[in-house]
Amino acid sequence: MAKYRCTVCNYIFDEEKEGYAFDELPDNWRCPVCNSPLNSFVLLSEGEVELEEGEATVSEILVAQMVEWGIKYVFGIPGTSSLGVVDAIRKSKDLKYIQVRHEQTAAFMASAYGKLTGHPAACLTVAGPGATNLATGLYDASLDHSPVLALTGMLKRQLIGPGSFQEIDQQSFFESITVYNKVLMSEEQTTTLITNAIKHAILDKGVAHIGIPKDVQEIPHTARTIPFEGSFPNEAITQPMFLILQAAQAINQSKRPVIVSGFGAITQGENILELAEKITAPIITTFRGKGVVDEDNEYYVGSHGDIGSTAATDLVLNSDLLIVIGSSFSDMTHLPEKRAIQIDIDPLMIGRQYPVEVGLYGNSAEILPQLMDLVQENRKDDYLGEIRELKMEWLDLLDEEADGGLTPIRPQYIIKVLNEKLDDDAVITLDTGENAWWFGRNFWMKKTQKMIMSGYLGTMGIGLPAALAAQLIYPERQVVCITGDGGFSMVMADFVTAVRNDLPIKLFLFNNHQLAMIMQEQMVEKFPNWETELYNPDFAAYARDCGGVGINVKDPQELPEAVDKALSIDKPIIVDIETDPRRFI
Numbered sequence: 001m002a003k004y005r006c007t008v009c010n011y012i013f014d015e016e017k018e019g020y021a022f023d024e025l026p027d028n029w030r031c032p033v034c035n036s037p038l039n040s041f042v043l044l045s046e047g048e049v050e051l052e053e054g055e056a057t058v059s060e061i062l063v064a065q066m067v068e069w070g071i072k073y074v075f076g077i078p079g080t081s082s083l084g085v086v087d088a089i090r091k092s093k094d095l096k097y098i099q100v101r102h103e104q105t106a107a108f109m110a111s112a113y114g115k116l117t118g119h120p121a122a123c124l125t126v127a128g129p130g131a132t133n134l135a136t137g138l139y140d141a142s143l144d145h146s147p148v149l150a151l152t153g154m155l156k157r158q159l160i161g162p163g164s165f166q167e168i169d170q171q172s173f174f175e176s177i178t179v180y181n182k183v184l185m186s187e188e189q190t191t192t193l194i195t196n197a198i199k200h201a202i203l204d205k206g207v208a209h210i211g212i213p214k215d216v217q218e219i220p221h222t223a224r225t226i227p228f229e230g231s232f233p234n235e236a237i238t239q240p241m242f243l244i245l246q247a248a249q250a251i252n253q254s255k256r257p258v259i260v261s262g263f264g265a266i267t268q269g270e271n272i273l274e275l276a277e278k279i280t281a282p283i284i285t286t287f288r289g290k291g292v293v294d295e296d297n298e299y300y301v302g303s304h305g306d307i308g309s310t311a312a313t314d315l316v317l318n319s320d321l322l323i324v325i326g327s328s329f330s331d332m333t334h335l336p337e338k339r340a341i342q343i344d345i346d347p348l349m350i351g352r353q354y355p356v357e358v359g360l361y362g363n364s365a366e367i368l369p370q371l372m373d374l375v376q377e378n379r380k381d382d383y384l385g386e387i388r389e390l391k392m393e394w395l396d397l398l399d400e401e402a403d404g405g406l407t408p409i410r411p412q413y414i415i416k417v418l419n420e421k422l423d424d425d426a427v428i429t430l431d432t433g434e435n436a437w438w439f440g441r442n443f444w445m446k447k448t449q450k451m452i453m454s455g456y457l458g459t460m461g462i463g464l465p466a467a468l469a470a471q472l473i474y475p476e477r478q479v480v481c482i483t484g485d486g487g488f489s490m491v492m493a494d495f496v497t498a499v500r501n502d503l504p505i506k507l508f509l510f511n512n513h514q515l516a517m518i519m520q521e522q523m524v525e526k527f528p529n530w531e532t533e534l535y536n537p538d539f540a541a542y543a544r545d546c547g548g549v550g551i552n553v554k555d556p557q558e559l560p561e562a563v564d565k566a567l568s569i570d571k572p573i574i575v576d577i578e579t580d581p582r583r584f585i
Contacts, residue, residue, distance in 0.1 A: 009033045039267075056220070060221075100497055107137020110150070142177050153217070181208075181209045248371055275371070284308075299387065402442070409553070427470040431481070478567065508563075550574050
């Protein structure tokens with residue numbers, strides 16, 4: 001019998017106690033504590049693991065404790081200073097090791113895993129260069145508040161200090177990236193440090209790092225693992241009723257409210273839509289908040305900010321109240337200073353850019369239903385008509401841009417074809433660059449789809465590793481990576497990781513032979529275009545050389561058929577699409 005944890009409030013569903021399997025629950029079942037849907041739960045291991053004296057090493061106790069607390073995957077490359085931990089993973093039947101070709105990929109995969117599940121995966125590397133190669137992926141996790149467990153080997157304790165081979169100051173190196181950063185110096189610390197690390201990663205929503213000296217990894221050790229259940233607080237946080245009443249009164253007095261939904265509210269689509277219908281308010285999202293509701297719904301008008309719609313911009317500008325849920329007020333979202341109600345699980349986000357009228361610190365899964373009970377139903381037909389008209393004008397503009405008769409193929413047309421053909425429950429990973437800009441602007445998501453990207457760090461190279469992680473999490477779902485030639489080439493060695501592990505990811509590559517976003521920025525800032533041209537291989541041929549499938553597309557008339565073929569093949573595939581690097585020309 002298994003246990004499942006709600007990633008929103010940490011409620012445990014125990015099949016043995018409940019008397020039936022989690023898989024038997026109906027699709028509309030909700031967490032009894034915070035009302036989160038089924039997809040908010042992650043599988044935990046079955047119970048305590050007790051290891052007898054003489055049977056285990058520190059590394060094996062470490063691994064057993066990781067399994068007990070729900071760690072399923074370790075991404076990395078074996079090396080001298082981590083071999084004790086690597087061997088303990090080899091002996092575990094419950095922990096899956098995925099070998100990658102570069103440690104950056106391991107960290108990106110762990111970051112993506114945390115963003116998609118709310119629970120950490122681990123990345124494991126050696127001392128020195130292995131540790132430093134994790135930095136970009138871990139910074140992505142840190143800035144986007146994704147839970148990650150980073151484990152690094154270290155030199156033997158007696159060699160630490162005098163400047164030995166591959167020695168760096170790992171403690172200091174990881175300090176600015178992490179929410180928890182310790183060195184395991186003795187066997188007695190094993191279960192304490194690893195459980196603290198996982199706990200900090202989940203509750204602080206960030207990277208927890210443990211360095212493990214090589215000699216400590218192999219010390220014989222006896223320990224009983226600490227059970228997950230009973231070790232975590234309930235996060236069903238709400239506010240005093242008088243504050244929620246203040247928010248409801250502000251909404252009731254508003255004539256042109258607008259709901260702004262960020263990534264922090266990504267599981268609250270039904271509550272947000274119910275609120276929008278009750279008070280007649282358009283729903284806009286941040287980029288990372290895309291997919292909170294079906295985007296063809298009449299209340300959804302697009303994203304706000306750099307990739308935003310004209311409808312969203314107009315409605316926010318002319319609003320008299322913003323209801324902001326789970327948004328960090330990024331400078332890329334460009335939310336103006338307005339009367340605002342803000343709901344966020346992170347108290348530091350409340351009033352981050354400017355003071356708000358009512359700040360509600362807590363879990364939106366708890367606060368939104370309470371707020372809805374207090375707001376008055378307010379049907380504003382004229383406002384709804386305006387919302388519909390503005391959205392239709394925006395959709396007409398997008399349709400006009402997606403000209404399927406031009407070569408090189410326009411990126412808007414690529415997005416249009418993908419919009420029509422991807423599964424309603426596809427998992428979409430975005431690399432950073434022009435490809436992401438066009439997706440955010442032109443793709444209209446279903447609430448059953450998932451989208452993952454690099455938010456605050458905005459790092460190139462995340463698309464492929466994120467797709468690898470997504471396909472591990474969702475083996476039965478369509479996983480699509482939308483990337484550019486610049487971002488993909490930074491991590492392209494790990495396409496073989498997809499092939500080796502039978503991960504049938506679908507990679508659509510916008511091959512414009514440019515760092516196109518940089519080219520655009522040079523033009524906007526009146527610099528000459530310089531050093532943005534890319535000398536590329538045949539990416540489709542590369543896919544075939546790796547053991548996958550490769551398709552070249554140069555004619556826009558060939559694109560729909562190529563997309564259909566790619567989506568129907570149960571192998572890793574690269575569709576190399578000759579793409580126009582110019583915007584709106």
